[in-house]
Amino acid sequence: MIKERLAELVEESSDGALTAQEALRATVPLTALGLTSVGQMRLIDAIESEFGVEVDLTEDGLELLDDLDLLAGRLSSR
Amino acid sequence: MIVEFAGPDEGTAPLTWGQRAIWEAILHTEPDDHYFNFDRVVKVPGDRSVPEVLAAVRALVERHGSLRTRLGARREPYQRLERTGRLPVTFGAPAATRFDYEREWPLRVGLTTDGDRVTHVTLLFCHLAADGAGAEVAVRDLRMLLLGRPPSAPAPRALDLALWQQGEQGRRVATAAAAHWEREHRRIAATMFPTPAKGSDPPIWRALLHSPALDLAVRSIAAAHGASTSTVLLAAVAELAGRHTGQEISAVLPIVSNRFRRDTMAVVSTLAMEGLFTLEVGLPFAEALRAAGPAALRAYRSAYHDPADRAMIVRAESARRGERVHPHCCFNDLRFADPGPAACEPDEIEKARAQTTLTWPLSQDNLDCRFCVHVTTEGVSLTADTRYLSRPDIERYLLDLESLLVETATA
Numbered sequence: 001m002i003k004e005r006l007a008e009l010v011e012e013s014s015d016g017a018l019t020a021q022e023a024l025r026a027t028v029p030l031t032a033l034g035l036t037s038v039g040q041m042r043l044i045d046a047i048e049s050e051f052g053v054e055v056d057l058t059e060d061g062l063e064l065l066d067d068l069d070l071l072a073g074r075l076s077s078r
Numbered sequence: 079m080i081v082e083f084a085g086p087d088e089g090t091a092p093l094t095w096g097q098r099a100i101w102e103a104i105l106h107t108e109p110d111d112h113y114f115n116f117d118r119v120v121k122v123p124g125d126r127s128v129p130e131v132l133a134a135v136r137a138l139v140e141r142h143g144s145l146r147t148r149l150g151a152r153r154e155p156y157q158r159l160e161r162t163g164r165l166p167v168t169f170g171a172p173a174a175t176r177f178d179y180e181r182e183w184p185l186r187v188g189l190t191t192d193g194d195r196v197t198h199v200t201l202l203f204c205h206l207a208a209d210g211a212g213a214e215v216a217v218r219d220l221r222m223l224l225l226g227r228p229p230s231a232p233a234p235r236a237l238d239l240a241l242w243q244q245g246e247q248g249r250r251v252a253t254a255a256a257a258h259w260e261r262e263h264r265r266i267a268a269t270m271f272p273t274p275a276k277g278s279d280p281p282i283w284r285a286l287l288h289s290p291a292l293d294l295a296v297r298s299i300a301a302a303h304g305a306s307t308s309t310v311l312l313a314a315v316a317e318l319a320g321r322h323t324g325q326e327i328s329a330v331l332p333i334v335s336n337r338f339r340r341d342t343m344a345v346v347s348t349l350a351m352e353g354l355f356t357l358e359v360g361l362p363f364a365e366a367l368r369a370a371g372p373a374a375l376r377a378y379r380s381a382y383h384d385p386a387d388r389a390m391i392v393r394a395e396s397a398r399r400g401e402r403v404h405p406h407c408c409f410n411d412l413r414f415a416d417p418g419p420a421a422c423e424p425d426e427i428e429k430a431r432a433q434t435t436l437t438w439p440l441s442q443d444n445l446d447c448r449f450c451v452h453v454t455t456e457g458v459s460l461t462a463d464t465r466y467l468s469r470p471d472i473e474r475y476l477l478d479l480e481s482l483l484v485e486t487a488t489a
Contacts, residue, residue, distance in 0.1 A: 028304075029304045031304040031305065031306065031371075032301070032304040032419070034418045034419060036306045036308070036416045036418070037306040037308055037309050037374055037375065037378065037416075038306075038335070038338065038416070040306075040375060041338040041375060041378050041379070042338045042339075042343075044338075044375070044379075045338045045339045045340075046340070049339075049340075057372055057375045057376045057379065058372055059368065059369070059371070059372050061372070062371065062372050062375065066304075
């Protein structure tokens with residue numbers, strides 16, 4: 001469920017440039033699919049406000065943001 | 079003509095962070111602060127009479143509190159939202175003179191007519207009321223009102239934003255941003271362009287590089303490295319600014335829209351502010367780019383800060399070193415849409431280099447910076463103070479930027 005919600009947030013953050021379906025099926029990083037830095041910032045803010053976490057803006061932290069399975073796993077185990 | 083408006087609300091609040099930042103810039107620029115005014119021309123759909131267009135303007139001002147808000151001046155300036163008022167509307171372009179911030183409404187409106195029909199509405203904004211993205215929200219709403227389809231959801235208010243910024247959540251965001259400013263100020267050079275020389279007359283010059291090859295290269299690098307085109311450009315600009323000045327760490331202030339949060343996306347207000355981006359200079363560019371992605375996001379986040387915190391940090395660091403600390407080096411990507419990553423054949427990029435042109439579209443006496451890169455759909459421009467970067471160096475910088483990006487994309 002968390003992964004599906006994250007995919008919806010990707011669609012919202014990218015103004016529909018990436019659909020939730022595309023985000024769910026992604027096999028490459030979302031940035032490679034065209035998620036812009038504005039989209040990334042919106043996604044980070046949406047995740048932080050919805051899940052009450054702070055996204056780590058380091059290389060490792062952001063890799064997590066590119067992989068919805070990993071991110072959903074991390075959010076559900078918090 | 080006069081538009082009499084009667085909005086749903088009134089009140090006062092401190093200035094928002096963005097308003098305070100632009101207010102300080104305005105004070106530095108007086109009496110030439112008309113520099114910050116900007117306008118948008120809206121084409122009027124169909125056949126609309128003057129009274130019909132005035133009704134749409136009235137509804138726009140009633141909807142967006144920022145357009146009914148003036149500056150209040152006590153010891154600290156504050157914002158004063160008024161419920162009712164009388165907004166003058168002219169025929170032809172509105173005056174581009176400086177605003178009377180305490181007495182005048184922050185919007186001037188001019189109508190262009192053809193017979194008894196209005197063809198265009200010009201909205202001239204005071205920068206305390208809106209930035210470019212905020213003006214786009216107002217323009218979009220005016221178009222909807224002219225089409226007879228008023229937006230139904232209530233508009234977010236700058237007044238509420240100011241109260242949020244002062245509250246617990248706002249302070250938490252500001253504290254995190256301040257930590258970034260403080261940490262990075264500890265390790266950056268006092269300034270990127272420290273040594274003045276005899277400059278040109280006038281001292282400020284802008285060169286514009288129009289380079290389809292650079293555009294193709296940036297998109298191609300973005301595709302190869304999973305980065306946005308804006309990050310590729312920011313990283314390249316920082317890398318080369320560092321190389322040209324011999325700095326180990328390059329410090330660049332990107333102008334950031336600050337419209338990432340749901341409560342800021344659609345507010346007619348001034349939110350754009352500077353963030354602080356740093357990059358280790360001298361790494362192979364592909365490697366620099368890997369570090370630049372997260373560094374850019376940290377810089378964007380630092381842009382949503384309380385200017386009072388930043389001023390305190392800069393003062394403390396300047397006092398510690400005994401010299402003023404300020405990068406004087408900024409980057410402004412003004413494109414409304416990122417063209418996105420797109421792979422491109424090296425031959426095609428190389429071939430496009432034949433179309434590169436460099437022009438000098440602007441020169442002036444004053445600029446509150448030493449090195450400003452602007453990215454627009456026309457190309458990449460560098461506006462610099464020639465006492466710190468000579469005209470030949472400005473030209474060399476832009477051509478080096480093209481070379482760095484083309485060589486990276488075609489390697």
